[in-house]
Amino acid sequence: MYNVYYRDKALCFSAGPQSGSLNLATDEIGVTKLLQKVGNNKHLTLISPDPGQHFERFCGQFALVHAAGGVVDKPSGELLLIFRNRVWDLPKGHLEQGESLAECALREVGEECGLSDLSLGREICTTRHFYRVSGGGWELKQTAWFAMTATGDTSLTPQTEEGITQVRWVAPTEAIALTSPSYQTVIRVLGKYFE
Numbered sequence: 001m002y003n004v005y006y007r008d009k010a011l012c013f014s015a016g017p018q019s020g021s022l023n024l025a026t027d028e029i030g031v032t033k034l035l036q037k038v039g040n041n042k043h044l045t046l047i048s049p050d051p052g053q054h055f056e057r058f059c060g061q062f063a064l065v066h067a068a069g070g071v072v073d074k075p076s077g078e079l080l081l082i083f084r085n086r087v088w089d090l091p092k093g094h095l096e097q098g099e100s101l102a103e104c105a106l107r108e109v110g111e112e113c114g115l116s117d118l119s120l121g122r123e124i125c126t127t128r129h130f131y132r133v134s135g136g137g138w139e140l141k142q143t144a145w146f147a148m149t150a151t152g153d154t155s156l157t158p159q160t161e162e163g164i165t166q167v168r169w170v171a172p173t174e175a176i177a178l179t180s181p182s183y184q185t186v187i188r189v190l191g192k193y194f195e
Contacts, residue, residue, distance in 0.1 A: 008182070015049065016047060018043070022039075022044050081175055082166065115150055115154070126144050
């Protein structure tokens with residue numbers, strides 16, 4: 001099974017139907033048509049005899065952007081969330097030339113939240129989501145997610161020039177509650193973090 005996300009929607013490419021999903025047997029891979037088909041549903045499964053090939057054809061329509069981010073905790077067990085674009089989210093950002101994904105994740109979390117003492121943990125997962133860019137085109141962001149721990153000063157400063165209006169430490173249960181109406185990517189990353 002292969003997943004790609006758009007806002008609060010998940011598109012799944014699978015060899016068979018998935019429970020709780022709008023299931024379609026189709027070779028359609030045009031972005032606009034698929035978004036029309038998914039409509040108000042949160043999950044759309046595209047059934048194909050070769051889901052991997054179907055998924056790669058779909059992703060091939062986009063300009064690929066690499067990014068990295070983190071799920072950050074502190075010794076007390078609280079998790080870090082940012083508030084951007086009217087939803088609770090996790091810090092992440094674009095990979096710069098010459099950086100490793102781990103270096104990118106540490107830099108982006110530090111910049112977006114004002115943290116300087118971060119310890120890198122395990123890689124949690126990789127997600128892909130697509131979005132429209134100015135000028136009407138589409139990009140696919142492939143993000144590597146890492147677990148991190150804030151080891152020093154845990155005071156926070158939101159990077160307002162990136163549209164972040166709040167940065168907050170919350171209990172794990174509150175993190176799940178606050179992000180439940182958020183992007184499907186965030187929900188998936190937190191789910192993988194807690195596995």
